[in-house]
Amino acid sequence: MGGSKKPCCTAEALRRIRQVEIGGIMVGLAMLDDIIDEVQGVHLTGNEAIAEALLERVKVYNYIPKAAESAYRNALISEYEKKVTR
Template identity: 45%
Template sequence: MTNLYDKPPCCAADALRQVKTISVNGIPTGIAMMEKVFSEVNALGISDEARLKETLLEKVKVYNYVPRAAAPAYAEALLREYREYRPPGA
């Protein structure tokens, strides 16, 4: 089965569909490829919270700019969103 994130977006509209908005320090923030990152991290089976935040942030930075000073807030926001994540088929 082909996943939406298996290939680059074909157009601006497709790219926009791959951006999810989350709250980082109370500020709505667009995160590109968040579902792909969550799927990859979920497959790793990480249970340690500190390692989970580190991994989420590391993988999100591949597709998004994260200001150094805001990295801890991004990590917390990503962890909060990840806890709500339900992998396809779950």
């Protein structure tokens, strides 16, 4: 991913899991910090474009049920904003 090093294997990706609240439930997402860094580096404008880029990349390392995509988008943009505005 971007400037960060991709995990060599599933075990390495699992070490990069961060817990996020999705629709009131704590969910572990692999590679989220790396994904946020990558999307930030693309310099997208508008929450919709950013949320879609985050969701697309998160799906590479995590299973996201179709019915839950909206909740994931909301949570991902919230996590993105927290990290970017620190």
